[in-house]
Amino acid sequence: MASSSVPKGTPNFPEYQTEEGRLKIFGFWVFLAAEVVLFSTLFATYLVLADRTAGGPTGKELFEVKDFMIETMLLLTSSFTCGLAVLEMRKGNKKGVFIWMIATLAMGLGFLGMEISEFVAYVHEGATLQTSAFLSGFFVLVGTHGAHVTLGVVWISLVLTQVAKRGLTPMTCRKLFIGGLYWHFLDVVWIFIFTAVYLTGLI
Amino acid sequence: MLPLRNGAWKWLAVAGMMMAILSGCEPVKMGVLNPKGPVAQKQYDLIIWSVVLMSVILIVVFVLFVVILVRFRASKLSKDYEPPDVEGNTFLEIVWTAIPVLIVVALAVPTVTSTFDLEKSPSPNKKPITIEATSAQWKWIFKYPEQGIETVNYLKIPANVPVRFKLSSHDAMNSFWIPELGGQEYTMADMPMFLWLEADKPGKFIGRGNNFSGRDFAKMEFTVEAKKQSDFDSWVDHVKKTAPKQSEKEYKALLKPGTVDLKTYSSYPKSAEVKEPNHGGMEHGGMDMDHSKMKHEDMEGMEDMPGMDHDKN
Amino acid sequence: MGLFNFKMPEHFIIMNNPLIIGAWISIILVSVGIVFFVTKYKKWGYLWREWFTTVDHKKIGVMYILAALLMLFRGGFDAILMRTQLALPDLKVLDAQHYNEIFTTHGTVMILFMAMPFIIGLMNVAVPLQIGARDVAFPVLNAASFWLFFVGAMIFNISFVVGGSPDAGWTNYVPLAGSDLTPGVGINYYLWGLQIAGIGTLATGVNFFVTILKMRAPGMTLLRMPMFTWSTLITSIIIIFAFPVLTVTLAMLTFDRLFGAHFFTIDAGGMPMMWANLFWIWGHPEVYIVILPAFGIFSDVISTFARKRLFGYNAMVISMVAISGLSFIVWVHHFFTMGNGPWINSVFSITTMAIAIPTGVKVFNWLFTMYKGRIETPAPMLWSLAFIPNFLIGGVTGVMLASAPADYQYHNSYFLVSHFHYVLIGGTVFGCLAGMYYWWPKIFDFKINERISKWAFWLFVVGFNLCFVPMYLVGLQGMPRRVYTYGEHMGWTTWNFVETIGAYLMGVGFMLIVWAIIYSILHEKRDRSGDPWNGRTLEWAISSPPPHYNFSRMPSRVTSADPFWDAKKRGETMFDENEPLKPIHMPNNDGMPIVLSGFMFIAGFGFVFEWLLIGFIGLLGVIGSMIWRSFKDYDADHYVQVDEIERDQAELKAALEGRS
Numbered sequence A: 001m002a003s004s005s006v007p008k009g010t011p012n013f014p015e016y017q018t019e020e021g022r023l024k025i026f027g028f029w030v031f032l033a034a035e036v037v038l039f040s041t042l043f044a045t046y047l048v049l050a051d052r053t054a055g056g057p058t059g060k061e062l063f064e065v066k067d068f069m070i071e072t073m074l075l076l077t078s079s080f081t082c083g084l085a086v087l088e089m090r091k092g093n094k095k096g097v098f099i100w101m102i103a104t105l106a107m108g109l110g111f112l113g114m115e116i117s118e119f120v121a122y123v124h125e126g127a128t129l130q131t132s133a134f135l136s137g138f139f140v141l142v143g144t145h146g147a148h149v150t151l152g153v154v155w156i157s158l159v160l161t162q163v164a165k166r167g168l169t170p171m172t173c174r175k176l177f178i179g180g181l182y183w184h185f186l187d188v189v190w191i192f193i194f195t196a197v198y199l200t201g202l203i
Numbered sequence B: 001m002l003p004l005r006n007g008a009w010k011w012l013a014v015a016g017m018m019m020a021i022l023s024g025c026e027p028v029k030m031g032v033l034n035p036k037g038p039v040a041q042k043q044y045d046l047i048i049w050s051v052v053l054m055s056v057i058l059i060v061v062f063v064l065f066v067v068i069l070v071r072f073r074a075s076k077l078s079k080d081y082e083p084p085d086v087e088g089n090t091f092l093e094i095v096w097t098a099i100p101v102l103i104v105v106a107l108a109v110p111t112v113t114s115t116f117d118l119e120k121s122p123s124p125n126k127k128p129i130t131i132e133a134t135s136a137q138w139k140w141i142f143k144y145p146e147q148g149i150e151t152v153n154y155l156k157i158p159a160n161v162p163v164r165f166k167l168s169s170h171d172a173m174n175s176f177w178i179p180e181l182g183g184q185e186y187t188m189a190d191m192p193m194f195l196w197l198e199a200d201k202p203g204k205f206i207g208r209g210n211n212f213s214g215r216d217f218a219k220m221e222f223t224v225e226a227k228k229q230s231d232f233d234s235w236v237d238h239v240k241k242t243a244p245k246q247s248e249k250e251y252k253a254l255l256k257p258g259t260v261d262l263k264t265y266s267s268y269p270k271s272a273e274v275k276e277p278n279h280g281g282m283e284h285g286g287m288d289m290d291h292s293k294m295k296h297e298d299m300e301g302m303e304d305m306p307g308m309d310h311d312k313n
Numbered sequence C: 001m002g003l004f005n006f007k008m009p010e011h012f013i014i015m016n017n018p019l020i021i022g023a024w025i026s027i028i029l030v031s032v033g034i035v036f037f038v039t040k041y042k043k044w045g046y047l048w049r050e051w052f053t054t055v056d057h058k059k060i061g062v063m064y065i066l067a068a069l070l071m072l073f074r075g076g077f078d079a080i081l082m083r084t085q086l087a088l089p090d091l092k093v094l095d096a097q098h099y100n101e102i103f104t105t106h107g108t109v110m111i112l113f114m115a116m117p118f119i120i121g122l123m124n125v126a127v128p129l130q131i132g133a134r135d136v137a138f139p140v141l142n143a144a145s146f147w148l149f150f151v152g153a154m155i156f157n158i159s160f161v162v163g164g165s166p167d168a169g170w171t172n173y174v175p176l177a178g179s180d181l182t183p184g185v186g187i188n189y190y191l192w193g194l195q196i197a198g199i200g201t202l203a204t205g206v207n208f209f210v211t212i213l214k215m216r217a218p219g220m221t222l223l224r225m226p227m228f229t230w231s232t233l234i235t236s237i238i239i240i241f242a243f244p245v246l247t248v249t250l251a252m253l254t255f256d257r258l259f260g261a262h263f264f265t266i267d268a269g270g271m272p273m274m275w276a277n278l279f280w281i282w283g284h285p286e287v288y289i290v291i292l293p294a295f296g297i298f299s300d301v302i303s304t305f306a307r308k309r310l311f312g313y314n315a316m317v318i319s320m321v322a323i324s325g326l327s328f329i330v331w332v333h334h335f336f337t338m339g340n341g342p343w344i345n346s347v348f349s350i351t352t353m354a355i356a357i358p359t360g361v362k363v364f365n366w367l368f369t370m371y372k373g374r375i376e377t378p379a380p381m382l383w384s385l386a387f388i389p390n391f392l393i394g395g396v397t398g399v400m401l402a403s404a405p406a407d408y409q410y411h412n413s414y415f416l417v418s419h420f421h422y423v424l425i426g427g428t429v430f431g432c433l434a435g436m437y438y439w440w441p442k443i444f445d446f447k448i449n450e451r452i453s454k455w456a457f458w459l460f461v462v463g464f465n466l467c468f469v470p471m472y473l474v475g476l477q478g479m480p481r482r483v484y485t486y487g488e489h490m491g492w493t494t495w496n497f498v499e500t501i502g503a504y505l506m507g508v509g510f511m512l513i514v515w516a517i518i519y520s521i522l523h524e525k526r527d528r529s530g531d532p533w534n535g536r537t538l539e540w541a542i543s544s545p546p547p548h549y550n551f552s553r554m555p556s557r558v559t560s561a562d563p564f565w566d567a568k569k570r571g572e573t574m575f576d577e578n579e580p581l582k583p584i585h586m587p588n589n590d591g592m593p594i595v596l597s598g599f600m601f602i603a604g605f606g607f608v609f610e611w612l613l614i615g616f617i618g619l620l621g622v623i624g625s626m627i628w629r630s631f632k633d634y635d636a637d638h639y640v641q642v643d644e645i646e647r648d649q650a651e652l653k654a655a656l657e658g659r660s
């Protein structure tokens, strides 16, 4: 962890200024690769089980177009505002970071709220984890994504408290940036869920 | 202390032993190396061919290994011998890539042809008999749908007649194996599968459950007797006349975990027949689930889920 | 089920068998003994500061290896019990239930809690030194990896005495392992032990991938990396792609068992054979995770003791890459007999056989590394030499198994058991031992005694062949794996008896290795100069043991894959001695990893017994530890000042002069 000279070709952004920052960002990309595998496995399982409904409700009966469209819009928009927050971060504009990040978190919470009420509604309709293989796959896939979003909200909030206390240092910037990466990643995963679970489920 | 100098010879001895064993000199007169039917014979031929091919590699490497160790031991070399500074040799490396490729091809070709052959009846021009073999914790239940009888923990088949086993399980997965007659196939609760076997001549063999299925798995041995067709027929008649009928209740009791003795029934209840699985809902029209459809939709990482296209026969 | 369920399983404390009572007594004695002596000699502070909170890759490596040896003992003990039970027909040493538990724990412990930590321990010890780095990329994460593995292993191991062991095999096939056919906590132990350790392993994969790609000494291009480092890099990639599959698979079965989901059940649309697929999509790459680093070790050791450059360096790298790629597309060979249809079986037969090609290339390259060399045979080289013929036997029988129609006859028989022991013992275990002997005088300042080690070696290798050659034969005679007994009428008695003799010889061999280590700690000659084997790569260019920052100056003359050897030939050192010393940036010790893992233990234990409240409290603790750490992050490192480095150097010099 020695040299702190910045290698050639490194972007001139605060999050890349320290050796540690560069390593951690790279490491996080690698971690995301593992996350891709994790979600791929869940998707594959879901698709294998998708029409094993065992006489229970099917996706077509359960999914509400309006609800999952709103969920999708919320998450997509939050990804956009998260990107804006990182841009503000690079400009050194702490206030901008807070505005856009809080907007991001708010939309994230909105998404979670909708997802939870969606799940609750399903359970009331008698569609639970225990009903069929299809629903086991559904709840675990979508729920894993939801758990990730929850973790993201908690994590980014905590990073924001650190930014509030310490300002935009290379270290806090690195944490913000990684939080942002994570958020975008979850957005991408959602797009797959949107297509492979909800849209496909309607057909 | 064991003098290391003799190490090379020890290796040679071990190598010799392995060769002897792998090339089948050792008298192993039972099981896989004692085929008693066309399926087992086909597999036996393939096994012997693979042993021959593998022996070539083993011999080449063992000889090189021993020679190099003997020749280039530091204690055998003069004090000022300096190993040459070589980095490799492209020609040699191509050679020892190409040779394994050839060997693999030599094994792959008969492998593929046998794989396809084993899906078919070993004697297509003879009329086969179907037997349902079901594993349950920890016993084997054999139903003869054409004869309407059932046996538990022993199996009788007509010799010289291809047998089409319909394999299934009541609970844990198991594997149905009669080494002298041919290789095994799993028995699964959610997917009946088929296995062709045939005995050349009348004889007695041992069959067994070969996939761990819980506490008394070790006890899941059964005897197999191949009888002349006429003897088989009279055995069936005898069973039909003398053995009790099996009630629904008795069948249920039989399925409960535990071990049981040999049993014979002149009938079995309708509910005991091996059913096709139905995992979908009503709206999917029950039986005609098309698993293969899903294969193309899968995500990266796992292009397909082998084990799904049953009933290919 | 429910948050406030605290139902005790029927047998919470297991005491129903003299063996287990013996285990209890020894566990209690050993724990009390440890606590007593550590307290008596006031070593708690030392242990906490120097080991429990350490982030030093060398110490973490040592802890991994120590734990692995302990697990080798546990797994070995299981093996001896099994072999005793099978020595003769119809013995009653173990009953069916105990036998089933023991073969399950044996397999799981050996692969997940012995081979993995041994390999990862050696990576920790050697890789940063081989590439000229002062630590791994994420030292705290590295410590967390170790403690997570440790907690996973502990959870798995206490199952023996608390609640009952898993008993569905290390492959844990459903529906047998589902809650209908196997209720109780045993399988839960399997799921949580593996889950927790697996997360640690995934972190290790990420860590070493980044370390190797980003932290090499100047001049060390990818194609100048030592072969063990190469194998670690490739293994890390396999880990990153394989372990998440395990995580998901275990989680799904956990959902089935704890919350009534239907991933793998027979009813409600569940799909038992999906377990076999997912398990082996992880499982086959996993066996390559434990063999490739061993290949790396053999490459380094063989070229060191043949005093010759590795033959065909590039081919060695390419073949390793090829093997890692192929390892992801062969998994079906573990269930050719599951009715996949002839097309799938044919394709997977061919991909599996194809692995033999790059493997064969490696074998020939090792042979030709020795050809015209000057072969010396100290312990690390002995294990490497024994590897070649033994692994080859495992490899060729692997190719035989790869032929699907023939596999119908070998599958699940002792033939298969022998195959994977030849590759796992002849490959992985020999490799770990070779690595341990090789790097021991790097981590410490002495070698392991040669004389005792040679006895151990011969006993072990002879015992190994005595134990496993006959298994091929009884396999062909139709003996299935995982049977707890067999009848006289099967005709398997003689070979089984021979196998048991072999197993005991291996046991004696192992005990001798332990004795050699203890003896050497007490009596072996000390030497801090750092190059006991006349080595070729960077780790031998620094003193033994290295200072905690490894390199006081960065190595600056890496011009080949054998940089230290070439420097010695040129009469140079690896360092520019005129370069002024600079303060060195190092991470602080950190208590978070062990605290986090402690919470993980609570979580795991709670979920094993399905006491959800305790499980969730543990998980909250885990998240809390991470948050705590995130706020402490700003003050997590320090500089080693120049005068301290100079003091270390002076001390080393005095030690070396005092010796001569």
Ligand code: HEM
Residues within 6 Å of the ligand: C171, C287, C288, C290, C291, C333, C334, C335, C352, C353, C355, C356, C359, C394, C395, C396, C397, C398, C399, C401, C402, C403, C407, C410, C411, C412, C416, C419, C420, C423, C424, C427, C428
């Ligand atoms: C030439 C290379 C190899 C080939 C062609 C090969 C082939 C196979 C095949 C076809 C099987 C499945 C057989 C069956 O279940 O009927 C198998 C099982 C196995 N192999 Fe290999 N193998 C090779 C190398 C290795 C290596 C290097 C390792 C580990 C270090 C390994 C470990 C195992 C294990 C643990 C199993 C059995 C697992 C179980 O069912 O419990 N193999 N191998």
Ligand SMILES: [Cu+2]
Residues within 6 Å of the ligand: C283, C284, C287, C330, C331, C333, C334
């Ligand atoms: Cu495999």
